[in-house]
Amino acid sequence: MNAHPGDLLSGMLDGELTPGEVAGVRAHLEACPDCQRELDRISETRTLVRDLPAVDPPFGFYERMVRPRYRWARAGVAALAGAAAVSVGVMAFAAPREPHVTPHVAQLVDAHTASASTSGDPISEMTPAAAPVSFKR
Amino acid sequence: MAGEGAPTWEEVARSHGRFLYTVAYRLTGNREDAEDLVQEVLLRVRRGLQTYQPGSMEGWLSRIATNAFLDEIRRRKRRPEDLLPDDPDWVLPPTAGADEALAAEVLPDDVHAALQRLPEDFRAAVVLCDVVGQSYQEISASLQIPVGTVRSRIHRGRAMLREVLTAA
Numbered sequence: 001m002n003a004h005p006g007d008l009l010s011g012m013l014d015g016e017l018t019p020g021e022v023a024g025v026r027a028h029l030e031a032c033p034d035c036q037r038e039l040d041r042i043s044e045t046r047t048l049v050r051d052l053p054a055v056d057p058p059f060g061f062y063e064r065m066v067r068p069r070y071r072w073a074r075a076g077v078a079a080l081a082g083a084a085a086v087s088v089g090v091m092a093f094a095a096p097r098e099p100h101v102t103p104h105v106a107q108l109v110d111a112h113t114a115s116a117s118t119s120g121d122p123i124s125e126m127t128p129a130a131a132p133v134s135f136k137r
Numbered sequence: 138m139a140g141e142g143a144p145t146w147e148e149v150a151r152s153h154g155r156f157l158y159t160v161a162y163r164l165t166g167n168r169e170d171a172e173d174l175v176q177e178v179l180l181r182v183r184r185g186l187q188t189y190q191p192g193s194m195e196g197w198l199s200r201i202a203t204n205a206f207l208d209e210i211r212r213r214k215r216r217p218e219d220l221l222p223d224d225p226d227w228v229l230p231p232t233a234g235a236d237e238a239l240a241a242e243v244l245p246d247d248v249h250a251a252l253q254r255l256p257e258d259f260r261a262a263v264v265l266c267d268v269v270g271q272s273y274q275e276i277s278a279s280l281q282i283p284v285g286t287v288r289s290r291i292h293r294g295r296a297m298l299r300e301v302l303t304a305a
Contacts, residue, residue, distance in 0.1 A: 006289075006292065007288045007289045007291070007292035007293070008288075009292065010288060010291050010292035010295060011273075011288050011292075014266065014272075014273065014291070016272070016273045016284075016288065041237075041299050042292065042295050042296065042299070044239060044299075045295045045296075045298050045299045045302070046267060046295055048239075048243060048248045048298075048302075049248060049252070049263060049267035049268065049295075049298070050267045050268075051245075052163065052245050052248055052249065052267075052268060053245060054155060054156070054159045055155075055158060055159045055162045055163075055171075056155065056158075057154060057155060057158040057172075058168060058172075061154065061158065061172065062150065062151060062154055064172065064176075065150045065154065065172075065175060065176060065179060066147055066150060
């Protein structure tokens with residue numbers, strides 16, 4: 001029996017192996033029930049992920065996208081926001097097209113930090129840090 | 138100046154928003170971070186549209202989204218409970234999951250939550266393969282890793298998902 005195929009199993013499921021590699025894996029599987037079981041388990045798991053549905057964005061998503069708040073990746077910039085020149089530079093870059101007054105970057109970040117929370121988000125609250133829990137309803 | 142026929146970034150947001158949001162949500166695990174990731178992607182899209190070559194827009198967006206996601210992960214402090222890819226807890230013993238069937242009803246929410254348990258490098262590979270549908274070659278180009286590493290991360294990622302889903 002040739003060596004256990006390991007990740008070649010996923011390669012085969014994903015159609016990424018050469019015909020020669022596929023032949024080698026198939027020959028091994030005929031003689032190795034453990035690897036056949038692993039193939040079945042991996043295939044089942046692969047299908048579960050592939051069957052995940054598309055996710056609809058929440059209400060107001062598109063409007064928020066075209067009027068960005070620059071909340072996330074700009075958190076590091078807030079550390080420099082004490083320097084007026086830097087914050088002016090950032091504000092110029094972040095300035096929306098509408099001519100209205102925009103708050104100071106540090107205020108935006110403070111407001112975000114104060115309000116940032118995943119509470120109420122069912123997925124975040126379901127994810128445990130330690131022992132896995134059952135999500136069965 | 139954007140190339141001839143290249144969409145504006147607003148057009149990209151409108152026509153690919155649902156796709157981008159889905160990928161971002163599967164990568165980040167929650168809606169708030171998903172929106173932030175999409176915003177970051179659109180920022181990079183705005184900068185990069187001049188160089189966009191007509192081809193697979195979704196492939197291009199997926200690459201940007203995954204790299205933006207991994208950039209952000211590296212920027213944040215790693216939480217102690219995150220398991221690193223070479224953490225021995227994630228080394229599968231030879232009979233891991235042997236004869237363990239999945240529960241009769243594994244819901245999409247279960248799969249989504251299990252995805253979030255993966256270390257981010259593994260999650261990114263599985264999402265690009267099984268959510269976006271990229272080939273190993275495309276994933277290799279997206280993540281700048283060899284094809285062999287793509288394959289092993291996908292395989293181990295799936296095995297880890299299996300472990301999480303079968304844990305009692």
